[in-house]
Amino acid sequence: MNRIKALLATCLLVAAAVLPVHAADDWQSLTTQAETLYRQGHFDQALAVTQSALKEAEKHKNNAEQISASLNGIGQIYQDQENYAEAETYLKRALAVREKALGPNHVNVAMSANNLGALYQQQGDYARAEPLFKRAIAVLEKAQGAEHPAVAQALNNLGAMYLNNKQFDQAEPLFQRALAINEKALGRDHPEVAQNLEHLGFVALNRNQAKDAVPLFERANSIRERAYGGGHPEAAIGYNNLARAYLAADRNDEAGPLAKRALEVVESTMGPSHPYVVSVLKNLAVYYQKTGKEPEFKATVERIKAMTTAPGQS
Template sequence: MLDPIAEARRRLGLARRFYDEGRAGDAVAVAETALAVVEQAGGPNHPAIAGACVELSLLHERLSQFQKAEKYARRSIVITEEYSRNDETLVRLRVKALGCLALVERVYNRFGAAEVLYRSALDLAENGTWPQPQELAELMCGLGAVYLFSSRFGEAETLYREALTLVGADHPGAAVVWHHMAELDLMLSRFITGESYARRALALRERQYGEYHPTVANARAMLAAVLARQGNLEMSEKLYRKAISTFERVLPEHHYDLAVACADFGMLMAAKGNMAAAGRLAQRALDIKRRILGRNHPEVIQAIEDLAQYN
């Protein structure tokens, strides 16, 4: 009979494969069965439970189910706190759990808490012998995003460039860094370099995932946003339509990335004089953000203000 912990690991690997294939619902279902297996085999605080919780947190975050992502991340943090810091497998799990919770805190605009969590994760990771450059780069980009949305642009850019040096400019893992650098340059109106960074992120993600993957669609939406600000409205519209079509096909109906794309596409439609389309897109963005972020979130308030401009 297969060892229960080994069986749980097999199921978590299957869940990751399902997500990469665009089968997000199946991925969550399989990951939940993995958690049930280790809970039954090892008790409530077995370290393997922390691993299953991390995977479930990541999956729920990718599906914009942030409350569930937070629940699983916190459970993993509590479990890994109980075990020796000399066990690098558990330290690695703790780093991932801290990163998961930091991302949720960032989404909810709790930037102080997010910064503390990201720094804790980086401190643990940098003291270990196990981290892959891509893992560190993703944590650095997460902290950089906290700085970005706190208007600490210089600190964000420094982290992004350090992350790029760490992972290598042409490595598939560099896509996340190029994406964040494009977002920074978009916010700072540096559109020439922003376009270059967005194109590099899109090329790397297409090479890794193919044409119809939510990560690829997200990269298309970023490039569309940069091109729109440069006045290339026709190409931007094509990219937005393709990105939104992909999101609708592979993501849940209420997803953060879809809301962002709809809001930005609405601004483009308004710039082209199609106020009716702009209003429909803005309403859709508002409905999604209100559902997943709550009525009092700053992005929901901004979405209400955006919609008012088109009516």
């Protein structure tokens, strides 16, 4: 759920002209359906439809881009579900297909390198992530110009890696540059802008600058709600992040309802055992502890322990 990569739509909505007309229509219809399901939070259904799109693409010759787009889509859904082994398999395949078909310095190769780097970053494997991000940035800057949103995404991913590795001085200028690019190219209310704002907010929180972080998370939360609707997992990320900022700023009465709403949305759309539930529960535990709700605090901590010691959780 840590959105440090391109949206599924970025990978799926590519030209299908190299396929026969009817096949192209079938593939595009499936990928569009998958995008809709993904945006609605129906990840299992989106995965199944994208797998069907891959099978359709593999029926025909000379359509490496459609195959790689579907592979990328499948890999990114698995990544959102934190099924990292499957995600790596598909994202590596996508990169290999594109490198063979397009050469090492093509824009789409850079995007696949970026996506694979994001997977490694999410797992804390910075040694493998960093060169992939830097490769993506260099290729994209040369091919599309320094102010392109794809460059911003790659900058954001490299910055996220530095953030997670507590290299805040390296992370902040990358996030600032990514924000400036996306605001200019996509508009101030685009979901990618929300992601940039949140990363700047996390830099502030890690520097114990909660007052600086709060307005960043407030703006990001508003963007997410407008873009996805309040019942989408992406909106839940906004609620949870803002709750964390409010807690850091001792605005506990505002934090509690947001964390509870985040939990409700994540459980209803992704299930009560999804790994992101733990992130929300941690904020709730802090809220209960800070407000003296001892029974609720203990129950929440026990649930966190149960989830983080269960098979498949960490």
